[in-house]
Amino acid sequence: MGDRRQRQDLGVLLFVANRALEQRAFDAVVAAGITDITLAQARVAARIGPDGTRVSDLAEQARVTKQTAAFLVEQLERAGYVERVPDPTDGRARLVRLTAHAGPVVRAADAEVQRVLAEWAEHVGEERLDQLHEILRDLRDVTDPWR
Amino acid sequence: MGDRRQRQDLGVLLFVANRALEQRAFDAVVAAGITDITLAQARVAARIGPDGTRVSDLAEQARVTKQTAAFLVEQLERAGYVERVPDPTDGRARLVRLTAHAGPVVRAADAEVQRVLAEWAEHVGEERLDQLHEILRDLRDVTDPWR
DNA sequence: CGAGTTAGACAGATTATCTGTCTAATCTGG
């Protein structure tokens, strides 16, 4: 018994962990002197793939509407962090890509994520952090209908 | 090698899992006919304890400012889902409590969370779902400076 | 080719969120 009740807070735990990581990464970007970007913009930018990603896909992955994603991409474009190029495989679509100007942002964020993960591993052990990763990866089949 | 790169997406995995659970719970509430509540409001409401919780604490737990939390609580109060009573132990504070009117919402959400967790257990196994819970709980020491 | 679908743009409205300031109540050290 108690099992059910205990698990009720899994949502909170997921939220807290996610938010802590996100906040640390964002704070590191700000600490690196980049202040013309917001958290919501960063969330979307973080999902841009190496070869560019469509606005629709960004919207799906960030769980916002196309309109919202398009709005945020527009801000990022205006600030010079991304560019939109025609998708050669689909005349309707445009690929959003990171520009060279985004390099420092990406590096600052990635470095901080590494640091946070190191702290987490320090706290719960490498092995269990790996387990966490694996379980969540498996869970993705159920939690992420899209990809 | 590869280890680092692999783990980079832990943030995404946490996000996806959290969002899936949250969305399912919220959709269930809407499906139960409760449509005068928003996701942001529900997020705050979900953190109200059985004996009431202060706005400041709700703000901390939901990771928003006091002002934002107060605003959302105000909407909830207006819709009759919560009430604010003076905190007997602190003259400055007021406790936000769920009203009887919130009962159906809580039940609908809780029931759906149970269902989702059952699906997750189905997919990755009871044991691993327990592991996930434990690891995240341990991690909370590091990810949740407050509580 | 034609019906249905998809990508994204455009317009308009609402909601969520923040910074800043203020008052009242509480806590703390002398």
Add this chain to the structure above:
DNA sequence: CCAGATTAGACAGATAATCTGTCTAACTCG
């Protein structure tokens, strides 16, 4: 027990994020 520091929350104002709805151009498939 008082003065300064802190905390809870209210109030005001501004901005950012997000949604629903509609439209056009481009793709897909039978």
